[in-house]
Amino acid sequence: MQIPTGKLVGICAKEDAGKRLIDKTRCKMKTKPFCNKNKENDTIVAISTPQGIGGIGIVRISGPRAIEIAGKIFRSKGKIEMKPGAFYSHRIYYGTIVCPVSDSVVDEVLLTVMRKPKTYTREDVVEINCHGGYFAVNKVLEMVHKLGARIAEPGEFTKLAFLSGRIDLSQAEAVIDVINAGNEKSLCSSLKHLSGGLKNKIAELKNRIISLNAGIEAMLDFPDQGLGDIDKEKIKKILKICLREVDKLLNTVKYGMLIKEGIGTIILGKTNVGKSSLFNLLLKKNKSIVTPLPGTTRDIIEGTIDIKGLTFNLIDTAGIKTPENIVEKISLQKVNEQMEFASLFLIMFDISQPLDSHDLNLIKRIKSFHNSNIIKIFILNKTDLPPKLDQSKLVHLLGGDKFVKISIKKGIGINALLENIAQHILSDLYIPEEGLVISNKRHQEYLLKIQNSLSSLIQSLREGMPIDLVTLDLRYIINQLANITGESYDDEIIKTIFSRFCIGK
Ligand SMILES: Nc1nc2c(ncn2[C@@H]2O[C@H](COP(=O)(O)OP(=O)(O)OP(=O)(O)O)[C@@H](O)[C@H]2O)c(=O)[nH]1
Ligand SMILES: [Mg+2]
Structure with missing residues (x-):
């Protein structure tokens, strides 16, 4: 979306003259065009299904x-x-x-032909x-390869879509996020990026x-055009608007990372309190061994669950106790290690x-x-049995925190526990209304750089920074923005991004 020029000219005193000069200066600022299509002009082939x-x-052949x-x-x-000219574009053929070589039938197929430029690549x-x-x-792959198509690298079809300018880098990254989406919220957010959000x-x-x-450059380059003084207040105002937008995007990172990567959740407690029973119940699968013997679980057992559209990476652990042998010592060590990575303690x-x-x-x-x-949720289990635990003492020891009371055996309080978990997670997060969520570390890194530059630029302007220095910072910010969309890019970064793709995408 272009910003109306009239607004921008607002930084100088005489708007019409400013507008003409700005148009001249804008021409110098064009960002690097996409340069590389399919360098070797190869035809590539891959199996696109698992x-x-x-x-x-x-x-798929391209x-x-x-x-x-x-x-x-x-x-x-x-x-x-069939001669190449005999195929119509965007049509499916049965045959x-x-x-x-042998003239034997390999398979009965549907063949889709899509002529450039209205194709994925x-x-x-x-x-x-x-x-x-x-x-x-x-067999089909092998035949196409023998006839001269090169086997595609992982993500090469999407890389071609990027290099040809059909999609930008943020959309290419969204393709892999859509494929890997582990829950509805993550899928929604990735689709938003894919459609160019x-x-x-x-x-x-x-x-x-x-x-x-x-x-600014127009006024610096043509000081004798009588444009008057540059209005620093107006520059600051525009910078503040940009900073607010960047802040809004960065505020979504925590939520974005959680929906994309899942919430690291660890179940803690002394032996025999019902940790593995809770783990199995939430996972809806008997993955952990449950017995009446204290000390049943020794290893770290992992599973993924969905609560209210959020993904939780759940870990069952050994009971916390004073270790009496080498196995218990190692178990405890593993619990301690896992605690460092978790965001939610049950x-x-x-x-x-x-x-x-x-x-x-x-x-x-x-x-x-x-x-x-770290979010901590305290659970009192086995409410189906006569209570012997001094609850007021526990409240006091925990500094006033509340408990969720459950009986895994009778299935009591489980819904309340799930509500409680979702509420704790969601209340801690900023969830944007318009739905654009940042969940990519690369985007976050560049946005943080832009945020820093904008705030220090605003501060420096307040402190009387000479106006010609402002343009240096603005050019830096423009480059950082271009890095997000891939208008300017580093070959190594491109290699890393596309290596995460599967073959055939
Ligand atoms: N009465 C009753 N028994 C329960 C409840 N939840 C779990 N148990 C029983 O408590 C015992 C221990 O359960 P586990 O899930 O193995 O406990 P744990 O905390 O994983 O134990 P360790 O792995 O030894 O640390 C088993 O016999 C369970 O059936 C409950 O709500 N009520
Ligand atoms: Mg256990």
């Missing part, structure tokens, strides 16, 4: 020879070979794939829908800064037993944890 037994398996190669192996309605693309399974799909927001900010910079007590030294040790350990970002 390997193994399935309904269909798709072989590049200048895609249609010609497909024509050599595809037979429709008994025709011998067979035939080995050009902006090159000619052919997709062959084979029957799922290992043999037919791999972040791209548009960054373009809006970039246009504001470019126009501001162009305005701390359990057994209401049917009096508080003992193990409970007290646990409370001491929890209290010594000074990370204020």
Whole structure:
């Protein structure tokens, strides 16, 4: 979105003259165009569906020879070979794939032909829908490869979409986030990025800064045009608007990371309080061993659960007790290690037993944890049994925190516990109304740099910074914004991003 020029000219006294000069200066500020399409002009091929037994398996071909190669192996309605020109674009053909050497039928397929430029890669693309399974799909891949297509690298189709300028880098990153989305909220947020949500927001900010910079440079380059003094107050106002927008984006990072990566959650308690029973109940699977013997769980057991659309990476642990042998010592060490990574502690007590030294040790350990970002939920289990635990003493020891009372055996209080967990997590987060959420560390890094630059620039202007120095900072900010969308990029960064993709995407 372009910012209306009239607003930008507002930084100088005589608006019409300023507008003409700004237009001249803006021309100097064009960002680097996308330079590299498919460098080698190769035609590439890959299997785009997971390997193994399935309904269909798709072989995707992209590049200048895609249609010609497909024509050599595809037979429709008994025709011998299809010339590349015989295929209509964006049409699906029914037929067979035939080995050009032995003339034997390899599979019955649906073949989709899409001519450039309206394709994923902006090159000619052919997709062959084979029957799922290992043999037919791999045989088709092998034949296409032998006819001259190179096997694609991971993410190469999406990389072509980026390099051809069809999508920007934030959209390319969203493709992998959509594929990996572990819950509905994460999927929603990734789809927003894929449809250009972040791209548009960054373009809006970039246009504001470019126009501001162009305005200042115009006045510095043509001081004799009688434009009057530069209005620093107006510059500060524009910078503050940009800073507010960047702040808003950065405020969503915590929520973004949680919905993308899941919430590290550890179940803690002395032995036999019901940790593994709770773990299995939440996981809806008997993964951890449960017995009446204290000390059943020794290892770290992991599982992923969904509570109210949020993903929790749940960990069951060994009971906290004074270790009496090497196994218990190692178990305790593992619990301590895992506590460092968790954001949510589910701390359990057994209401049917009096508080003992193990409970007290646990409370001491929890209290010594000074990370204020950790959310702690205290649970009293086994409410189906006669209570022997002194609850007022426990409240006092914990400094007034409330408990959730449950009986795993009778299924009492479980919904209240789930509500409590979701409420604790959500109340701690800023969830943006318009739905644009930052969940990518790379985006966060650049936004933090931009935030720092904008705030120090505003501060420096307050302190009387000379106006010609402002343009240096503005150019730096423009470059950082361009890094997010990939208008200027480092080959290593591109390599790292696309190496995270699967083959065939
Ligand atoms: N009465 C009653 N028994 C329960 C309840 N929850 C768990 N238990 C029982 O308590 C015993 C211990 O349960 P676990 O889930 O293995 O406890 P834990 O904390 O994982 O124990 P360790 O792995 O030894 O640390 C088992 O016999 C469970 O069936 C409950 O709500 N009420
Ligand atoms: Mg256990």
